Amino acid sequence: MRTFLTALALAVLFGNASAPRAASHDNTVEWNGVSHVIWQDLRPICPENGEPFSVRFQTWDFDITSARVRGVDGGVITTWENAYFVEDKGPYDVWQADLDSSFGGFVDYVIELTDGSDTDYYTTAGMSDTIPSGADFTVDFGSYTHAPYGAVKTTTGAVFRTWAPGASSARVRGDFNGWTTVNPMQANGNDWIARIPGVADRDNYKLYFNDGASPVWKTDAHSRAINAGDNNNSIVEDPTRYVWNSNSFVTPALEEMIIYQIHIGTFAGRNDPHGTAPFPSGYLEVADRAYQLAELGVNAVQICPINEFPGDESAGYNPIGIYSPEWIYGTPDECKAMIDSLHAHGIAVLLDIVYNHFSDTDNFLWQYDGTQIYFDDPVVGTPWGSQADFDKPEVRDYYIQNAMMWLEEYRIDGFRMDATDFMNIFPQEAAGWFLMQEINDMMDWRYADRVSIAEQLPDDDFVTRPTNIGGAGFDTQYYDKFTD
16 A cells, blocks of 8 residues: 555654563562463464363563463362473563363463562463462363464364354365365354364365355455465464574664565566566565575565455555465465575564455455454445454454464564554544554563554654553654655
């Protein structure tokens, strides 16, 4: 959207960025550095009944001296498992505790953190000095409500989860069942969930709502990959499959970034002395040429949107699937390989995200479950397409979890949010502003070393003011007079 440049100069205006800090052993657990997200931090991501699993959580670097996880199997058997350090993650330490196999139908757990003489607890209620009642995290092997949305590969198959409050029924149809209706999903509140054995990694599938006279076939709203060459089928992806090599990369400070903007499809493939490349070029072509960017002297790239879009050629500002990297450029693992290569060459990766609208072409969120759950009625329009219904917390969560996916699973170093001046338009000004605040608060809480940039035209100092005084919380924004 709007003109994109080969080389991007970013003016820091009304900056809100502050360097994340490491803690120390001072007999105080730093509460603001502790986080655990159940749909991201279990290993395996979605454990099955009878399967041992691990609980991961993060703290500020060098903050705690020890930690434990209390697991209660089936509400009866209680064990305490010691946690151990796993890895550095920017300014954070990642810890892990391993829980034994469960046969009680569910496991409740609480995280205990200690720094010297201070012991505190992390639960669904956040941090506290004591363990609050009824606030345990729960891994439920009956409902599988601990599963992330979309499809996640499990040890024996896959678990599928979608938000579809208007559906009267839901089924999963795909390669694994001959595209038949033999795998119904079970309602759990406004969600539909199914655990299906025998699903293979990268199997194609679709969701099938409302048995009867008016059934609805849909691409999964949370598809981690889409087969645009075959009716936009969703693809089962294992988000932990890729093995990263550049584990020691540190995101440079915002004020030290020299940013180069690239479009994946046109970065290579035409008049390229490096060698033959397809057009559009893809993730691996960028990965192969990361050394050229390093030789140029840049230490960050801003990638034009790589969300799934209609057709094979686009600047990317017409999204239809924000959880899926554009298929014509390559697979999710190839996208990760590109980021891995850029990191290995000392280059941070900033992703251009488009949250202010969806494409009106091939928009599978439209009438998703047979009703209009993702959009207002009448629809809120922008110059480029329909805007989602930000007033609904489930829709805002859809975007927040998407940002978390890119930051966690793809190790993106930050975002440039497209046309933020169209995020808070009538009649949902407050909700759009709140969504931007929620995304930036999430980043400050869990990804404090990452960068958020607003394309705010004309510039507005409230966009980069902290959220606790009413600002949107971005680290920086475009300087209108410079970009003109």
